[in-house]
Amino acid sequence: MATSVGTRAEEGEFLASQRYEGGMRLAARQLVRNRAAATGLVCLALICLCALLAPLLAPYDPVQINLSAKLRPPGDEYLLGTDHFGRDVLSRLLYGARVSLLVGLIVVTFALSIGVPIGLIAGFLGGTIDNVLMRAMDAFLTFPPLLLAVAIVGLMGPDIENVTLALGVVQVPVLARIVRGSTLAVREETYITAMRALGASPLRIVTRHVLRNTLSPIVVQITIVFSAAVIAEASLSFLGLGTQPPQPSWGRDLADARRYMADAPWLFLAPTAALMLAVLSINFVGDGLRDALDPRAWRTRRRRAGRNERAV
Amino acid sequence: MSLLEVVNLRTHFATDRGTVRAVDGVSFTLDDGEVLGLVGESGSGKSVTALSIMRLVREPPGRISADRLVFDGIDLLQAQPQELRALRTARIAIVFQDPMRSLNPVLTIGRQLTETLRRHQGLDAKPAARRAVKLLEMVGIPSAAKRLTAYPHQFSGGMRQRVMIAIALSCNPRILIADEATTALDVTIQAQIVDLVKRLTREMGTAVIWISHDLGLVAGFCDVVNVMYAGRIVEAGPVRDVFQRPSHGYTLGLMSCTPRVDLVGQPLTPIEGLPPNLMEPIRLCPFLPRCRVSVGACASVLPPARAISPGHFASCHADLRAHWRG
Amino acid sequence: MNRAAPLLVVEDLRVHFPAAGRLFRPGPPVRAVDGVSFSVGRGRTLGLVGESGCGKSTTGYGVLQLIRPTSGRVLLEGADLTTLDSKALRPLRRRMQIIFQDSAASLDPRMPVGDLIAEVLDIHGLHKGRERPKRVRRLLDLVGIAAHFLERYPHELSGGQAQRIAICRALAVEPELIVCDEPVSALDVSIQAQIVNLLQGVQRELGLTYIFISHDLSVVRHVSDEVAVMYLGKIVERADRESIFTAAAHPYTKALLSAVPIPDPEIEQARERIILSGDLPSPTDPPSGCRFRTRCPIAIAACAAAEPPAKVLNADHEVACIRV
Numbered sequence: 013m014a015t016s017v018g019t020r021a022e023e024g025e026f027l028a029s030q031r032y033e034g035g036m037r038l039a040a041r042q043l044v045r046n047r048a049a050a051t052g053l054v055c056l057a058l059i060c061l062c063a064l065l066a067p068l069l070a071p072y073d074p075v076q077i078n079l080s081a082k083l084r085p086p087g088d089e090y091l092l093g094t095d096h097f098g099r100d101v102l103s104r105l106l107y108g109a110r111v112s113l114l115v116g117l118i119v120v121t122f123a124l125s126i127g128v129p130i131g132l133i134a135g136f137l138g139g140t141i142d143n144v145l146m147r148a149m150d151a152f153l154t155f156p157p158l159l160l161a162v163a164i165v166g167l168m169g170p171d172i173e174n175v176t177l178a179l180g181v182v183q184v185p186v187l188a189r190i191v192r193g194s195t196l197a198v199r200e201e202t203y204i205t206a207m208r209a210l211g212a213s214p215l216r217i218v219t220r221h222v223l224r225n226t227l228s229p230i231v232v233q234i235t236i237v238f239s240a241a242v243i244a245e246a247s248l249s250f251l252g253l254g255t256q257p258p259q260p261s262w263g264r265d266l267a268d269a270r271r272y273m274a275d276a277p278w279l280f281l282a283p284t285a286a287l288m289l290a291v292l293s294i295n296f297v298g299d300g301l302r303d304a305l306d307p308r309a310w311r312t313r314r315r316r317a318g319r320n321e322r323a324v
Numbered sequence: 325m326s327l328l329e330v331v332n333l334r335t336h337f338a339t340d341r342g343t344v345r346a347v348d349g350v351s352f353t354l355d356d357g358e359v360l361g362l363v364g365e366s367g368s369g370k371s372v373t374a375l376s377i378m379r380l381v382r383e384p385p386g387r388i389s390a391d392r393l394v395f396d397g398i399d400l401l402q403a404q405p406q407e408l409r410a411l412r413t414a415r416i417a418i419v420f421q422d423p424m425r426s427l428n429p430v431l432t433i434g435r436q437l438t439e440t441l442r443r444h445q446g447l448d449a450k451p452a453a454r455r456a457v458k459l460l461e462m463v464g465i466p467s468a469a470k471r472l473t474a475y476p477h478q479f480s481g482g483m484r485q486r487v488m489i490a491i492a493l494s495c496n497p498r499i500l501i502a503d504e505a506t507t508a509l510d511v512t513i514q515a516q517i518v519d520l521v522k523r524l525t526r527e528m529g530t531a532v533i534w535i536s537h538d539l540g541l542v543a544g545f546c547d548v549v550n551v552m553y554a555g556r557i558v559e560a561g562p563v564r565d566v567f568q569r570p571s572h573g574y575t576l577g578l579m580s581c582t583p584r585v586d587l588v589g590q591p592l593t594p595i596e597g598l599p600p601n602l603m604e605p606i607r608l609c610p611f612l613p614r615c616r617v618s619v620g621a622c623a624s625v626l627p628p629a630r631a632i633s634p635g636h637f638a639s640c641h642a643d644l645r646a647h648w649r650g
Numbered sequence: 651m652n653r654a655a656p657l658l659v660v661e662d663l664r665v666h667f668p669a670a671g672r673l674f675r676p677g678p679p680v681r682a683v684d685g686v687s688f689s690v691g692r693g694r695t696l697g698l699v700g701e702s703g704c705g706k707s708t709t710g711y712g713v714l715q716l717i718r719p720t721s722g723r724v725l726l727e728g729a730d731l732t733t734l735d736s737k738a739l740r741p742l743r744r745r746m747q748i749i750f751q752d753s754a755a756s757l758d759p760r761m762p763v764g765d766l767i768a769e770v771l772d773i774h775g776l777h778k779g780r781e782r783p784k785r786v787r788r789l790l791d792l793v794g795i796a797a798h799f800l801e802r803y804p805h806e807l808s809g810g811q812a813q814r815i816a817i818c819r820a821l822a823v824e825p826e827l828i829v830c831d832e833p834v835s836a837l838d839v840s841i842q843a844q845i846v847n848l849l850q851g852v853q854r855e856l857g858l859t860y861i862f863i864s865h866d867l868s869v870v871r872h873v874s875d876e877v878a879v880m881y882l883g884k885i886v887e888r889a890d891r892e893s894i895f896t897a898a899a900h901p902y903t904k905a906l907l908s909a910v911p912i913p914d915p916e917i918e919q920a921r922e923r924i925i926l927s928g929d930l931p932s933p934t935d936p937p938s939g940c941r942f943r944t945r946c947p948i949a950i951a952a953c954a955a956a957e958p959p960a961k962v963l964n965a966d967h968e969v970a971c972i973r974v
Contacts, residue, residue: 539911
């Protein structure tokens with residue numbers, strides 16, 4: 013039953029085959045195969061690019077008031093028209109992207125760096141630690157997110173930083189709970205018992221095996237968190253509690269556009285379209301990631317096309 | 325006329341990687357009261373054969389075709405959905421491997437039993453309940469009347485399987501199909517259930533198609549056995565003939581690699597290699613890559629069904645008489 | 651094979667699980683393993699058989715300290731494993747390994763086969779540097795896996811291949827004892843034979859000791875030197891292989907043997923079966939006295955009075971039954 017790796021060529025091939033395709037590379041390949049996710053990825057990339065290069069791309073200063081050009085419809089001079097202060101809608105859109113993306117990014121980072129460790133520890137160690145941590149999380153969960161954000165902003169002043177903090181705080185317990193649930197499930201898997209039997213330390217088990225296998229729900233939740241943050245920022249700005257004028261913000265601009273719906277619908281349509289595009293892209297990417305991160309979808313490239321398939 | 329005639333049954337599944345030929349030319353007949361065994365490993369097509377006979381395969385992606393598929397004079401391929409529904413359980417019943425998945429967990433046992441009785445036999449609630457109690461007693465469930473209001477999860481595995489048998493036999497079907505019905509049960513419970521099925525089907529004159537990978541079960545219960553591999557029947561015949569005079573490389577291989585509780589010191593000769601790829605059309609014997617007794621002709625032409633003795637056929641070029649024991 | 655100094659001695663092992671009870675009143679514990687004692691000589695195979703709920707798998711886990719026993723001793727060449735904490739146990743884990751029933755599930759789905767094997771060597775600092783590829787190749791040869799499988803992921807393996815990889819990984823740490831927990835039950839019969847032969851071949855070549863846990867008596871007869879039959883957490887009969895299969899004394903063992911199908915129509919259709927009545931009692935509330943008495947064809951009133959002691963029939967054959 014032994015196979016012999018006899019010739020030098022085969023030996024070289026054997027040693028070479030010690031370099032394996034990493035799981036992340038295989039996942040990435042799966043991801044781009046998914047059309048919706050690939051499209052979402054491209055859109056997201058474009059939005060990020062716009063946000064980054066706003067100063068270069070924006071044709072006008074987004075806060076420059078020019079009353080002589082107010083409420084112009086989309087045309088040659090102002091690609092997406094102007095608002096009631098004569099400010100270029102396109103430029104405000106590009107700069108507004110910065111705010112939305114930045115808020116999303118910060119909220120996600122905050123939630124990840126606090127929520128994931130809490131969830132992992134609670135799930136893996138269980139017992140009293142689990143109880144204490146989860147009751148703390150439950151306490152935070154009882155606050156309706158938007159209201160908590162409003163409360164914090166009310167206490168500390170309407171400021172984009174306060175908004176971000178509030179949104180981040182509110183996302184931590186959700187993420188912690190999800191990570192904990194995932195960890196609990198993974199902890200009972202046979203391969204974890206196998207690692208214990210093989211003499212692996214708890215640290216190795218958690219960092220190398222549990223964490224990677226709880227990745228998928230984390231990633232999906234991250235995309236939900238991101239899009240929730242973007243929408244929340246828009247909502248708060250809409251209510252006047254987030255980004256303060258004259259700073260551009262999609263939500264803020266939407267609020268202002270209400271009064272001019274009949275006369276200048278482009279004021280409303282532009283930020284709405286931008287929000288929708290951003291959120292949809294994130295969601296498609298999230299769905300695609302969830303499927304791509306499932307190892308059962310990974311297909312390694314077969315070196316010798318099927319010749320050795322029947323061996324063993 | 326036979327109770328069930330199956331000629332050249334083919335069930336193919338369309339997948340995005342090709343067509344899976346799960347059943348690829350299966351033919352057999354089943355007479356009244358006969359016990360037919362379908363033996364094979366995973367991927368042999370035995371379960372799909374049973375599902376295809378009852379048209380329980382989802383089409384698409386499956387596609388069932390046959391030269392003849394006739395039950396008691398009814399052409400099953402042409403039958404309308406209402407006709408098929410009326411046949412299922414009432415005239416052809418099936419018991420699956422995992423009773424937990426066949427029984428609805430949120431309905432009481434009584435409800436599931438009486439539902440079948442009321443639908444197929446038109447009984448009213450009270451008579452149906454009485455008959456349900458009789459059925460539960462028939463399959464050996466103690467305190468049957470009280471158990472009518474119990475839920476599936478309150479029963480043990482063996483009990484649940486008895487309930488499935490009760491449901492299956494409730495309308496006195498002509499054919500009972502048991503698809504690995506005892507595989508998930510402990511061996512002493514399995515003995516109870518096999519004993520029960522034997523007794524009831526003999527009393528009721530029901531024909532049985534017994535699907536299993538376990539040669540021992542087939543040896544003990546069946547009159548006729550069909551050995552399946554890669555969606556085809558490779559050997560078929562009366563059970564004593566096939567076991568004492570195996571005439572196909574796969575049958576021989578199966579018997580040589582099955583350990584026996586009554587023998588000691590016999591070496592296990594495994595069948596090397598892996599099960600075949602069901603997506604490739606069959607031009608030669610599908611077992612050839614793994615066969616230890618192949619001969620020259622195997623590499624050039626598909627073996628036809630050869631008569632070994634009356635009623636005993638095998639699709640094999642090789643002469644295996646040297647391997648027969650007494 | 652020094653019979654005088656067994657590799658493993660298990661004394662009165664008990665593994666009890668707390669049961670789900672009412673809010674402030676915990677229910678009776680599940681006594682999955684309730685006083686199990688046996689020993690295994692070096693290079694030998696002990697077959698541990700029984701039906702579901704008998705505690706055989708839990709015994710295996712308890713021996714390896716993957717579940718910490720409630721009480722009892724597990725002596726690996728004299729060292730009592732139950733007294734060691736997890737840190738002290740870890741280096742000892744090289745000496746005792748386990749192979750699971752669901753082989754694919756025992757492999758981290760996100761790691762290619764090569765990494766799975768390499769990680770084990772890393773954990774114990776074995777065969778570093780240039781030695782590594784040679785060692786991996788030798789391990790693969792031992793279990794009959796071709797080199798190109800190293801880059802595959804567990805879901806791309808067949809059942810038999812996955813089990814070979816699991817065995818390969820267990821062998822990588824150079825163990826002395828391997829607990830095989832239903833290693834072939836989930837495999838097709840033709841693949842079962844491959845894996846059984848592999849396990850026996852490796853045992854001969856490396857001098858391994860096995861505890862072979864299975865419900866399949868036919869396989870157990872093939873691989874074991876000694877057999878212990880379990881029922882509801884207790885060993886009801888323990889003997890060398892031949893005595894169990896040709897001269898079984900306990901009524902449960904006899905019933906078990908008579909229930910196993912034999913692939914021979916002449917024999918099978920002529921057999922007298924001992925059909926047990928009823929179902930397995932609950933492990934939270936086992937019958938008083940002899941646990942088997944509720945299904946036993948020869949039970950008498952005295953069977954309910956006290957648990958039957960292990961009666962020695964002859965060297966190497968013990969039965970826990972007062973009717974024998």
